[in-house]
Amino acid sequence: MNFKVIFRNVSFLLFLLSLSFLLPAFYSLWERDGLFMDYLYPIILSFSIFLVGIQFENEEPDIKEAILTVVLVWFLFPALSAFFYVKTGAIPNPFDAYFESVSGFTTTGASILTNVEALPKSVLLWRSTTHWIGGIGFVVFSLSLLPAIGAGGAQLMRFEASKAMEEKVLPRVKEVARAILVVYLALTLSEIALLKLAGMSLYEAVNHTFATVATGGFSTKNASVGAFHSFAVEMIIAVFMLLGATNLSLYYRAFRKRSFKEFFGYYEVKSLLTITVFATIFSTVILLLDHVYHNPVTAFRYAFFQIATAVSTTGFSSTDYTNWPPAILALIMILSLIGACAGSTAGGIKQFRFLVMLKTIYQELKKTAHPRLVYKITLGDKSLDFTIINTIWAFISIYFMLTVMFGFIITLSGYDLVTSFSASIACITSLGPGLAKVGPAGNFSFFPWFDKFLLSVEMILGRLEVLTVMTIFLPFFWEK
Amino acid sequence: MNFKVIFRNVSFLLFLLSLSFLLPAFYSLWERDGLFMDYLYPIILSFSIFLVGIQFENEEPDIKEAILTVVLVWFLFPALSAFFYVKTGAIPNPFDAYFESVSGFTTTGASILTNVEALPKSVLLWRSTTHWIGGIGFVVFSLSLLPAIGAGGAQLMRFEASKAMEEKVLPRVKEVARAILVVYLALTLSEIALLKLAGMSLYEAVNHTFATVATGGFSTKNASVGAFHSFAVEMIIAVFMLLGATNLSLYYRAFRKRSFKEFFGYYEVKSLLTITVFATIFSTVILLLDHVYHNPVTAFRYAFFQIATAVSTTGFSSTDYTNWPPAILALIMILSLIGACAGSTAGGIKQFRFLVMLKTIYQELKKTAHPRLVYKITLGDKSLDFTIINTIWAFISIYFMLTVMFGFIITLSGYDLVTSFSASIACITSLGPGLAKVGPAGNFSFFPWFDKFLLSVEMILGRLEVLTVMTIFLPFFWEK
Ligand SMILES: [K+]
Ligand SMILES: [K+]
Numbered sequence: 001m002n003f004k005v006i007f008r009n010v011s012f013l014l015f016l017l018s019l020s021f022l023l024p025a026f027y028s029l030w031e032r033d034g035l036f037m038d039y040l041y042p043i044i045l046s047f048s049i050f051l052v053g054i055q056f057e058n059e060e061p062d063i064k065e066a067i068l069t070v071v072l073v074w075f076l077f078p079a080l081s082a083f084f085y086v087k088t089g090a091i092p093n094p095f096d097a098y099f100e101s102v103s104g105f106t107t108t109g110a111s112i113l114t115n116v117e118a119l120p121k122s123v124l125l126w127r128s129t130t131h132w133i134g135g136i137g138f139v140v141f142s143l144s145l146l147p148a149i150g151a152g153g154a155q156l157m158r159f160e161a162s163k164a165m166e167e168k169v170l171p172r173v174k175e176v177a178r179a180i181l182v183v184y185l186a187l188t189l190s191e192i193a194l195l196k197l198a199g200m201s202l203y204e205a206v207n208h209t210f211a212t213v214a215t216g217g218f219s220t221k222n223a224s225v226g227a228f229h230s231f232a233v234e235m236i237i238a239v240f241m242l243l244g245a246t247n248l249s250l251y252y253r254a255f256r257k258r259s260f261k262e263f264f265g266y267y268e269v270k271s272l273l274t275i276t277v278f279a280t281i282f283s284t285v286i287l288l289l290d291h292v293y294h295n296p297v298t299a300f301r302y303a304f305f306q307i308a309t310a311v312s313t314t315g316f317s318s319t320d321y322t323n324w325p326p327a328i329l330a331l332i333m334i335l336s337l338i339g340a341c342a343g344s345t346a347g348g349i350k351q352f353r354f355l356v357m358l359k360t361i362y363q364e365l366k367k368t369a370h371p372r373l374v375y376k377i378t379l380g381d382k383s384l385d386f387t388i389i390n391t392i393w394a395f396i397s398i399y400f401m402l403t404v405m406f407g408f409i410i411t412l413s414g415y416d417l418v419t420s421f422s423a424s425i426a427c428i429t430s431l432g433p434g435l436a437k438v439g440p441a442g443n444f445s446f447f448p449w450f451d452k453f454l455l456s457v458e459m460i461l462g463r464l465e466v467l468t469v470m471t472i473f474l475p476f477f478w479e480k
Numbered sequence: 481m482n483f484k485v486i487f488r489n490v491s492f493l494l495f496l497l498s499l500s501f502l503l504p505a506f507y508s509l510w511e512r513d514g515l516f517m518d519y520l521y522p523i524i525l526s527f528s529i530f531l532v533g534i535q536f537e538n539e540e541p542d543i544k545e546a547i548l549t550v551v552l553v554w555f556l557f558p559a560l561s562a563f564f565y566v567k568t569g570a571i572p573n574p575f576d577a578y579f580e581s582v583s584g585f586t587t588t589g590a591s592i593l594t595n596v597e598a599l600p601k602s603v604l605l606w607r608s609t610t611h612w613i614g615g616i617g618f619v620v621f622s623l624s625l626l627p628a629i630g631a632g633g634a635q636l637m638r639f640e641a642s643k644a645m646e647e648k649v650l651p652r653v654k655e656v657a658r659a660i661l662v663v664y665l666a667l668t669l670s671e672i673a674l675l676k677l678a679g680m681s682l683y684e685a686v687n688h689t690f691a692t693v694a695t696g697g698f699s700t701k702n703a704s705v706g707a708f709h710s711f712a713v714e715m716i717i718a719v720f721m722l723l724g725a726t727n728l729s730l731y732y733r734a735f736r737k738r739s740f741k742e743f744f745g746y747y748e749v750k751s752l753l754t755i756t757v758f759a760t761i762f763s764t765v766i767l768l769l770d771h772v773y774h775n776p777v778t779a780f781r782y783a784f785f786q787i788a789t790a791v792s793t794t795g796f797s798s799t800d801y802t803n804w805p806p807a808i809l810a811l812i813m814i815l816s817l818i819g820a821c822a823g824s825t826a827g828g829i830k831q832f833r834f835l836v837m838l839k840t841i842y843q844e845l846k847k848t849a850h851p852r853l854v855y856k857i858t859l860g861d862k863s864l865d866f867t868i869i870n871t872i873w874a875f876i877s878i879y880f881m882l883t884v885m886f887g888f889i890i891t892l893s894g895y896d897l898v899t900s901f902s903a904s905i906a907c908i909t910s911l912g913p914g915l916a917k918v919g920p921a922g923n924f925s926f927f928p929w930f931d932k933f934l935l936s937v938e939m940i941l942g943r944l945e946v947l948t949v950m951t952i953f954l955p956f957f958w959e960k
Binding site: 150290325331357365369386394395412414417418420471476 | 851
């Protein structure tokens with residue numbers, strides 16, 4: 001383990017990420033809120049560290065060094081952001097500030113703020129910006145490092161990425177990143193334009209777009225998207241949550257081939273859309289049957305938004321659904337656990353793993369009646385061997401075990417089971433809001449500092465696809 | 481599919497099982513409660529059907545026919561028992577009667593009775609008897625048919641059984657059954673004797689023993705085992721719940737080899753005991769810290785009993801733990817999902833599957849840092865190939881999916897999430913009581929008939945290790 005290489009790379013990445021403070025900095029100048037210098041400190045701080053790091057030789061990191069680099073960045077960048085929150089007094093408690101920063105950078109969107117609207121506008125813009133950079137950061141991570149490691153079957157995603165670059169012999173990470181950035185920017189600019197057209201101010205449009213395409217869920221309003229009371233805004237955001245929850249390299253490929261079929265024929269897109277359609281119809285019917293709404297269009301409006309927010313693990317709300325029928329609340333949690341497409345900004349176990357699980361179960365059911373059956377699992381045009389299936393199964397089971405474990409630890413503080421376990425689900429899947437005390441009308445402020453810290457760790461664990469972080473804690477990882 | 485063979489075997493097994501009505505019949509005679517004839521009707525009914533079945537030729541069933549036979553018996557024998565409950569008026573509603581019968585035969589112990597003590601004593605004896613015969617029936621099924629099918633990695637259990645018979649070249653099912661029956665009878669008689677010594681009446685001792693060794697959980701008292709207010713009784717039952725939750729063929733093997741190590745060195749026994757010890761210490765500490773009890777011995781007394789009831793999926797209670805700290809309630813549910821040893825009367829996913837899961841997860845974590853790592857999973861002296869691991873993982877995921885699905889369906893009737901999902905866990909794992917409305921102080925009486933029926937189906941699904949029942953619903957099963 002070459003710690004100098006790790007230090008160099010971590011300090012470089014932190015400096016690079018810290019440049020995103022420039023956006024709220026300039027907005028602060030324009031707003032004259034007197035916070036401009038506060039935005040520069042984190043940049044200066046990370047630059048100073050980088051000046052030390054750059055002294056070390058630049059070597060190609062091996063896999064273990066790359067893993068450690070990514071994990072450190074994901075733990076440290078929120079610390080830099082927390083330093084900013086504490087420094088400005090926006091969030092004085094360091095554990096609260098760290099939670100809010102992790103929640104932003106992991107695009108979780110769970111908040112410890114009880115009154116969002118009381119914060120300076122430029123600080124809220126920074127909060128939304130952590131979503132945006134965390135979102136693109138995660139996609140690049142999951143299309144480059146993750147497939148190289150192969151954690152949880154992510155090697156399947158490598159082929160996707162290389163297909164996008166099939167002209168090149170050796171498609172490089174940087175090229176993937178560049179392609180993704182173009183797609184991400186296109187999505188961002190389109191949504192800002194549409195929200196502006198729908199009547200939002202540019203400031204609100206930018207903030208909510210950052211939180212949408214990153215499937216983050218932070219809003220500048222206490223009532224989240226519901227505050228705008230606009231059907232158009234809700235529909236635009238719902239559609240862009242789904243767009244952000246789709247494999248970003250797929251847009252690139254579909255565009256290159258000028259083929260809609262390339263996009264809509266992709267197995268994860270098909271399953272995501274199928275789930276969304278059925279869950280929306282189901283929720284609409286339940287809302288009508290339970291007399292929550294009497295108008296089918298109103299029922300559809302709120303049902304579609306909340307289902308889109310669940311499958312994309314965004315966590316916005318267009319209404320306080322705390323008292324909706326328990327079946328829909330359960331559905332929201334189940335959908336966020338399944339999650340959306342790999343290679344998107346969304347969380348959860350991901351559609352492709354869920355599909356492999358369903359297909360394996362189906363074959364094993366057949367095998368029960370025909371014990372000598374030999375079967376093969378395919379996904380799209382790929383045939384999966386047992387090694388990959390086994391990795392996927394390990395991923396899913398460790399994901400659930402961690403969800404249960406963190407939920408269990410929260411119950412130790414005496415919180416009820418629904419609050420504890422939904423908080424755990426909301427953090428590991430990067431959904432954001434849970435149920436009961438941490439539901440759409442609540443927040444995470446009441447937890448003691450150690451629960452907040454544990455949930456921060458859980459958000460990072462979930463974001464980095466659990467195995468990546470956990471492998472570091474094995475003695476094996478540190479052996480020569 | 482030879483339906484005549486199936487009919488013959490099902491009718492024979494139903495008749496054989498119906499003979500167990502003779503026990504409460506004779507008790508009824510002795511008690512002079514006038515119900516004697518009512519106990520004979522089910523025997524006469526099943527004998528009449530058997531008279532038709534015996535006309536068909538006796539052929540060796542193939543695997544699909546064997547599966548269908550077992551599933552039919554597990555669905556139909558409770559119907560016979562329900563017929564009895566309805567006929568005597570003990571449980572007038574047929575869905576209630578079927579639920580109670582399924583709950584007995586699957587050794588679940590969930591009840592729709594609001595006042596157990598109001599029933600005639602011989603009827604309660606029948607209720608306990610359904611546990612006892614369901615328990616031995618399940619063990620024979622899981623040590624003979626299940627390993628032959630290999631569903632969910634059960635082929636691992638076959639080796640256990642054949643080792644017990646290693647002198648024989650072809651150990652036969654009948655021999656396994658005979659060995660198991662000896663062990664089961666020995667456990668039963670020992671517990672009856674001990675409970676009698678501890679001051680219980682013979683009637684109570686027999687009833688509670690039936691419910692203990694079968695890890696069933698039906699009691700003749702509304703307050704369950706707590707009604708006896710006896711430390712000795714609670715400890716005897718706690719220990720026998722654990723004994724009943726241990727692979728029964730292991731006793732036989734250990735006895736043959738005169739070796740305690742054979743018993744306590746077995747991986748499932750080791751993990752079951754480890755979990756029990758740690759969970760008991762943990763719960764004792766939490767009960768003391770939360771000031772539920774002030775005396776460490778009292779805290780231990782209730783904690784140990786409730787943990788033993790959870791890991792063994794028995795479902796007795798020695799106190800109303802509804803208001804215990806949520807962490808212990810969560811723990812009870814988690815432990816019952818893990819379950820106890822394969823080849824025992826207990827439910828849950830079983831220790832060996834849990835161990836395979838943990839071992840695979842550990843290896844996959846290593847593999848994350850070393851993508852080219854090739855690993856092997858061993859269990860005891862057996863090395864598992866990927867085919868078996870894959871079957872186990874399919875089992876675990878289908879088990880959890882069904883638990884979530886049934887819980888979700890219950891929420892559709894508007895019940896809160898804790899009630900719905902804990903009811904689902906309690907039925908699939910054959911634990912019995914859940915939390916909230918279906919907790920130790922509650923029961924399943926308030927559910928609408930369709931929920932009761934669905935939960936009955938879930939109990940059978942869980943008992944027959946899910947895959948066995950589900951494979952029947954595939955079109956594939958019915959193809960030539
Ligand atoms: K989110
Ligand atoms: K039970």
